[in-house]
Amino acid sequence: MQNLHLFSIKNKIDLESNDNLFESNPFYECSFIVNNKIILFNNKNCFLKFRELKKLNIKKENLYFLGKKDKTVFIGASISLRKIKTILKDKVFSLVNLRDCINLVNNEHISYLSALFFLERWKNENKFCSKCGAKNRFNNLKNYIECTNKSCLKRIFPKIDPTVIILIKNNNRILLARSKNWKQNLYSCIAGFCEPNESLEQTVIREAYEEVGLKLKNINYLFSQFWPFANNLMVGFEAMSSSVKLKINKSEIEDAIWVTRKELLSLKSKKKIILPKKYAIAHSLIAHWQKS
Helix, strand or coil: CCCCCCCCCCCCCCCCCCCCCCCCCCEEEEEEEECCEEEEECCCCCCEEECCHHHHCCCHHHEEEEEEECCEEEEEEECCHHHHHHHHCCCCEEEECHHHHCCCCCHHHHHHHHHHHHHHHHHHCCCECCCCCCEEEEECCCCEEEECCCCCCCEECCCCEEEEEEEEEECCEEEEEECCCCCCCECECEEEECCCCCCHHHHHHHHHHHHHCCCEEEEEEEEEEEECCCCEEEEEEEEEECCCCCCCCCCCCCEEEEEEHHHHHHHHHCCCCECCCCCCHHHHHHHHHHHC
């Protein structure tokens, strides 16, 4: 359960009175992103401390406000590889994926890096106004994008995709499934995107029926998780199925099995089943059932 909020910033602040946050703050910690890769230093840290941002000589539109803790402002910088070599000079660093950072840096920093990863990708996907075609500019303090055309000025805000993930139960068993594109023996819970004009509960019912042919009842919300790798808000549910007969949709699901707690432990010990990583909401859903 403690990993559910690994990618969520825990200390958001009111920004209305902090318009000069980038100019007059006692301390800054800055992380860097290059082509969707995070800069990792040889001491397993992704942040450098600064007293003055001007020394970085980075354009303001390439800075991201990530959060604030006490007197320290956490920011991210989108930068070229040539520029980062100039700034860091003789510092040893490497380019890593966000996932690779999870076991290397502390949890609080992971939440800031997740925000940086999300905002950088979102900004790059919205360089031009969808209404008039003019260039957009990024407000790096309040994290929105605005059209530069004064007769338009359309604003857009970051969007995430609501996605349900379902712990399907039948008596003392749960259903685990795998996609054909996953690594060998990896199993997880059924999941899917919400469609327009659909509630979360309706998505739970539809996804279970579409993917494995089960009709669900007793649908209960458990917990949620922001998932930065695909811009998802994962919403976790548990639900009951009175039937164990499966009708697997082979276009989406390669295999699905019912397991008891004892069977799951046995399959894991024989490495016939690999469960999702501890930082994934699916892991928390399964652990919740195992402890109940």
